[in-house]
Amino acid sequence: MSEQTARAVADLDVVVDCDAHVTEHQDDLLPYLDEPFASALATDVDDSYGYISSFYPSAGFLTPVNTGKAEGKSVRSSAEVREGMALLDTNRVVLTPTQNLYLGCVQHPELAAALGHAYNEWLLDTMLDPDEGLYGACVVAPQRPAAAAAEIDDRADEDGICAVFLPSGGVTPLLGKRQYDPIYEAAERADLPVMMHNAAGTMLLSFPNLFQGFDRYLSSHAPVHAMQHMAHLSSMLTKGTPERFDIDFIIQEAGIGWIPYFTRRFDHEYRAKREDAPMLEKLPSEYVSDQFYFTSQPVEGTGDPDYVASMVELMGPESLLFSSDYPHLDFDHSADLFRVLRSRLGETAARNVYGETALEVFGF
Amino acid sequence: MFRLNEEFCALANHCVHQGGPVCEGQVSGTLAPDGEGGLCYEREGEVVSCPWHGWEFDVRTGEALADRNYRQPTYEVVVEDGTVYVEA
Numbered sequence: 001m002s003e004q005t006a007r008a009v010a011d012l013d014v015v016v017d018c019d020a021h022v023t024e025h026q027d028d029l030l031p032y033l034d035e036p037f038a039s040a041l042a043t044d045v046d047d048s049y050g051y052i053s054s055f056y057p058s059a060g061f062l063t064p065v066n067t068g069k070a071e072g073k074s075v076r077s078s079a080e081v082r083e084g085m086a087l088l089d090t091n092r093v094v095l096t097p098t099q100n101l102y103l104g105c106v107q108h109p110e111l112a113a114a115l116g117h118a119y120n121e122w123l124l125d126t127m128l129d130p131d132e133g134l135y136g137a138c139v140v141a142p143q144r145p146a147a148a149a150a151e152i153d154d155r156a157d158e159d160g161i162c163a164v165f166l167p168s169g170g171v172t173p174l175l176g177k178r179q180y181d182p183i184y185e186a187a188e189r190a191d192l193p194v195m196m197h198n199a200a201g202t203m204l205l206s207f208p209n210l211f212q213g214f215d216r217y218l219s220s221h222a223p224v225h226a227m228q229h230m231a232h233l234s235s236m237l238t239k240g241t242p243e244r245f246d247i248d249f250i251i252q253e254a255g256i257g258w259i260p261y262f263t264r265r266f267d268h269e270y271r272a273k274r275e276d277a278p279m280l281e282k283l284p285s286e287y288v289s290d291q292f293y294f295t296s297q298p299v300e301g302t303g304d305p306d307y308v309a310s311m312v313e314l315m316g317p318e319s320l321l322f323s324s325d326y327p328h329l330d331f332d333h334s335a336d337l338f339r340v341l342r343s344r345l346g347e348t349a350a351r352n353v354y355g356e357t358a359l360e361v362f363g364f
Numbered sequence: 365m366f367r368l369n370e371e372f373c374a375l376a377n378h379c380v381h382q383g384g385p386v387c388e389g390q391v392s393g394t395l396a397p398d399g400e401g402g403l404c405y406e407r408e409g410e411v412v413s414c415p416w417h418g419w420e421f422d423v424r425t426g427e428a429l430a431d432r433n434y435r436q437p438t439y440e441v442v443v444e445d446g447t448v449y450v451e452a
Contacts, residue, residue, distance in 0.1 A: 178401075240397075267431070271381070272418040274430035275395040278403060283431055 006347055009089045009334045014355035016362075017334070019197075019252050019295045019323030020084060020093035022075045022127060024100070024119060032121040037114045073327030078127050081134055084326045088334045092133035092355070094195075094362060095123065096165060096252070098328070100139050101199035104171040109143035116141045116148070120155060128160030135364060137165035137195050145179055149186035156190035162362040163250070164194045168232055170202025176235030184245040193248040193293075193361055198228040221330075225254040230262055233288070237266060240279025242287040248361055252295040253325060257307075260314035263288050289316055293361055295323035296353070297332040302340065309344035317341070317349045321358050365441070365450065366391065366423045368409055373423045374439040374450045375412070380428075384416030386436060394420060394429060 006012050033041060075081055085093060097103075100119050106112035116139045123136045138155040140148035155161045164187045168175060175196070187194050200221040229251050236242065242249070263285035270277060270284050280287070294315070301307040312320060322338075325331040334354070341350040365374045365387070379386040393408035411429065413420050420429040426436035440451040 271428060271430040271434070274420060278395045279397050 006342070006351065009338050009354065012351060012354055014092070014351075014359060015090045015334065016092045016094070016322065016355040016358035017085070017088060017090040017324045017326070018094050018250065018321040018358055018362075019096055019297060019325050020075075020081065020090070021096050021098050021325065021328060022081070022123070023073075023098045023327070024122060025076065028076060028122050028126075029115065029118045032118040032125070034114050034117060037111055072329070075327055078129055078132070078134055081127065082132070084324075085133070088324050088326060090133075090324070090334060092135060092358075092364070094162060094358075095127055095134065095136040096195065096197060097139055097167075100165075101167055101169060101197055102202055103139060104142050104167040104169055105199075105202045106141070106143065109141070112141035113144040113147040113151070117151060120151065124155075124158055124160070128158075130160045130364070135160050135162040135362065137161070137163040138192075139165045139167065140183060142166060142168075142171050142175070142180060142183065145182040149182040152183070152186035152190050152192070156186075156192065162192070162364055164190070164192050166194050166196050167199070168196040169199035169228060171232075174235035175232045176237075176239035176241050178239075181244075184241065184247060188245050188247050191363070193250055195250045195252060196229065196232060197252040198225045198254065200224045202228075226258040229254045230258065233262065233292075234266070237280070237284045237287060238277045240277065242291045243279050243281060248291050248293060250293045250295060250321065250361065252323065253297060254294070255298060255300045256294065256296065256311045256315055256320070257300060259288075259294055259319075260311060263315075289319060293319050293321050293357070295321050296337055297323045297325040298330050299332055299337050302336045305340045305344060308337070308340045312341065312345060312349075312353075317345055317353060318357060320353045321361065322354045365448075366412065368423070371424075372441040372443065372448055374441050375421065375423065375426055376437040376439075379414040379416065379419065380434050380436055381414065381417060381419050384414045386412060386414040386419075386421065389413045389415040391423070 004011065009015055030041060075084060081093060081095065085091065097119060100116065103112055103116055106115065119139045128134050128136045138152060138161050140151050142148065152164055166175070166183065184194070266284045299308060322334065324334060338350055338354060341353055365372060375387055377385055377387040389412050391409060391412050393405050394411050395403050396406045398404035410423055411420050412423050421427065421436050422429060426438040428434035442449045442451065
């Protein structure tokens with residue numbers, strides 16, 4: 001760590017963006033798709049529906065990107081990753097997917113596993129470059145836990161793979177079920193943290209009745225990231241997943257204010273309902289504090305620094321990892337949160353959130 | 365006050381959580397992991413649950429099973445000539 005005073009993000013020696021997406025397209029993945037799907041999908045069909053097709057399930061939202069009010073920036077090459085890094089003053093990124101955020105809801109399980117595999121091939125072949133700070137997470141399909149475990153085993157020693165990416169949106173049954181244990185066992189073997197990232201539109205598939213009330217992009221997107229991860233975290237804590245596996249989890253893009261609420265609520269209820277979670281040997285909040293990390297974007301309430309500083313203090317700044325979500329339409333610039341952390345919680349906390357903690361979690 | 369075979373234990377009847385009548389609650393065992401991925405039932409007769417919210421306490425130590433930061437006050441019990449005394 002540099003002894004020099006950091007007045008801005010650009011002054012830091014280490015700045016790790018823990019949620020920097022690529023925007024893989026069909027054309028990127030098809031050349032890497034294994035048989036039989038390589039042949040099955042090798043058609044000349046012209047996708048003449050164009051962007052209109054994204055208005056239909058899943059989940060058919062009319063988004064600011066579709067209307068052109070927000071920029072849907074492309075990140076399909078390492079050069080385009082570096083453009084984003086320059087914009088945000090970061091020097092390392094953990095690359096995460098866009099289309100494959102929905103992988104956990106692909107109906108055909110073998111196809112889902114093949115798509116994850118193809119994504120990883122593409123990522124390794126064209127994107128990752130640890131010397132330049134470009135790291136990535138190995139995407140696995142929860143629909144086929146054994147195949148996911150094999151994928152993790154195959155990727156564990158690849159240069160630049162620093163995590164397992166478990167697309168958590170809409171995944172049913174919830175991720176505490178024993179059927180997912182092979183994935184966690186493989187992550188543990190590989191000594192890789194597991195990143196969990198929701199995709200707001202996937203709630204259509206898993207909470208159809210609830211979704212009837214979410215008839216706009218805004219009404220869905222604001223609550224469902226935190227809802228989804230409260231559901232998964234509830235399942236995993238109750239079933240003792242963090243007690244049974246010595247691995248770290250990184251929950252992404254759900255904001256911060258729900259975390260102090262959830263951990264206190266869960267502890268509160270656990271004290272009265274301990275028999276529902278007899279695997280636990282300490283308070284649920286202690287497992288969260290010891291084995292779960294949360295990426296920062298989208299930081300809600302940045303116009304209210306007192307709120308942000310309070311929430312970060314209550315959740316524990318050591319659990320927070322800076323992330324941008326760039327180039328998605330709700331991405332955070334690196335400067336905002338840094339200013340709040342540095343002025344309210346001090347430079348050490350800011351350094352930790354912006355990269356020092358990530359160095360430990362991802363082991364790079 | 366609780367009797368475990370020949371052993372006597374005494375707890376305050378004011379729950380450390382929110383003041384419920386903890387000693388009027390059910391005395392039972394509790395679910396625990398069986399070490400093979402399943403569940404077993406253990407500590408039969410050693411656990412009392414406050415009837416208000418169901419918090420479980422170890423009748424010997426007064427500790428809340430879920431959170432050792434919470435402990436019901438306990439009292440020394442002495443048996444002399446067939447009479448049971450509680451030292452308060």
